[in-house]
Every structure is written in C-alpha cells, then in structure tokens.
Amino acid sequence: MKKIYFLMIVLFTFYYGIDAQTVSGSIMLGSPQKDFRKNVDRLGYGFQFSGTLWSPGKERPFTIGLNLGYLVYGEINERRPFSITNPDVSVEVSRTNNLANFHVLFQLSPFSGTVRPYAEGLFGGAYIFTTTEIKSEWTQEQIAQSTNYDDFTWSYGAGGGLLILLSRDLGEVSELYLDLKVRYIYGSEATYLTENGVVIDRQNGRVFYNPVRSKTDLMLFHLGVSAFF
Numbered sequence: 001m002k003k004i005y006f007l008m009i010v011l012f013t014f015y016y017g018i019d020a021q022t023v024s025g026s027i028m029l030g031s032p033q034k035d036f037r038k039n040v041d042r043l044g045y046g047f048q049f050s051g052t053l054w055s056p057g058k059e060r061p062f063t064i065g066l067n068l069g070y071l072v073y074g075e076i077n078e079r080r081p082f083s084i085t086n087p088d089v090s091v092e093v094s095r096t097n098n099l100a101n102f103h104v105l106f107q108l109s110p111f112s113g114t115v116r117p118y119a120e121g122l123f124g125g126a127y128i129f130t131t132t133e134i135k136s137e138w139t140q141e142q143i144a145q146s147t148n149y150d151d152f153t154w155s156y157g158a159g160g161g162l163l164i165l166l167s168r169d170l171g172e173v174s175e176l177y178l179d180l181k182v183r184y185i186y187g188s189e190a191t192y193l194t195e196n197g198v199v200i201d202r203q204n205g206r207v208f209y210n211p212v213r214s215k216t217d218l219m220l221f222h223l224g225v226s227a228f229f
Contacts, residue, residue, distance in 0.1 A: 021063075022227065023049075023229075024225065024226035025049045025224050025225065026179055026222040026224020026225070027224065029044070030218045030220050031218065036187070036216050039194050039212045040073050040074060040194055044099070044218075046071035047070055048068065048070070052105065052107060053065060055229070056110070057110075062106070062108055063107050063109070064104065065105040065107070066103070066105060067101075067103045068101070068103075071098070071218075072096055072097065073099055074194060075096045076095045077093070077094045078092075078094075092135045092140075093132065094132070095132045096130065097193060097195065099127070099218075101124060101126035101127075101155060102124045102126075104123050105120060106122070107119070113165075114165040115162060115163070119158070120159045122157045122159075124155060125155055126155050126216065129149065129150035129151075130148045130149045130198075149192065149197075149209055153188045154187075155187040155216070156186055157183055160181060161222070162179075163177035163179055179222065179223075179225055181222045184217070184219055186217055187215055189213055193210075193212075198210070
C-alpha cells in the first residue's frame, strides 16, 4: 500500500504544485483481455484521476499530463474463526486483488464547443497486488492487514472519448464537462493471484499461494467529469 500512497502524493503534487489546467476524475469498469481474461473472467471496478499542464483547444490542441488509476479485479469476503485456538470467535476476512496504474498522459483535442471528441495515449506502469484484511465482526474495526503477493508491470495504451458541456463560469472552473471515454491498456507480463489463487489448510493453519503469469491487457470504460480552469 505504501507504493499506492506514493503515487497519490506524486499526482497531488502535480495538481497543486505545477498548477494543472484541467483536472478530471471518473469511475471505471475494467474488462480483462486476451491471456488476462483466461485467468480473470470478470469485470473489475475502480476509479481514476488525471490532470494536464494546459487546456487543449484549437490553437494548441495537444496537451500532456499524468493519470492515476485503481482497479479491483477480484475479491472474496468470508466469516471465519479468529484462530485454531479460538474457533468460537469469528472475524470478517476480505481478500482483494488490486491493480494500480500510473501513466504519463498525452491528449489530442482540437475541437471546441458543447461536444468535444478527443484522443489519448498513455505510457507508464502498474502495481498488481493482493491484500487480506481482517475486521471485527461487530465494530468493523481493522485488526490486521497484509499484502499476500505483488508484482510490477509496464503498460501503455490509447483511448478516446467525448466531453459534453455541463456548465460554464463556476468560480475558478471556466468549463465543466461530462467525460465519457474508453481506453485499451496493453500490460506486460506479471505474476499475480486470482480469486482462486489462495488455498487455506484450516486444520493445520497453513496457506498456499498459486500465482499465475500472463500479460495484463485491459479494456476500460469511464464515466466522470472534467474541469477546465
């Protein structure tokens, strides 16, 4: 999780330290593709934030920025005995398969008006990891958390979308748009756990990990907003 916090700090520094001129955020659905889909046959969900150094337009249609995304591609929630020696005490155990990516963003948007199509290119990497969290059954207070498995993969991609004007002159925000887009991310090979990648021997209290390895391509569908300053 420390790597995720570091990436978030980098992005916030970009926003506020470099004075980004557009800021966008969206919820997203992720569909694994090709070899990744053979191991993870389900939709993931998450969110993303991005910012660019200047607002694109007719005079300067090209801009660059940073993008940070977080996707859950698998999860299991169970009620289990706290331990072998204390089987009469139950806790809630959540195991989550996650992917956090960080990309340099290149955006081309040569149009103006109430509806503005645009194209994007991205290059960076992704941190893919599985965590297990234990919470109290009654108070939902976290008791313990651990990273079970992790890896890093390089990635790049392209996408396109539509900006649909929602409002103008909202204080410091000159224009606010509804942001609809699709991206395809090509991920290099990584070793990771799936929902069925952890086997627990409850009698002996042992855990066995069965990681898989493949490329990590994703098709991402976004719904969000974009603010121009």
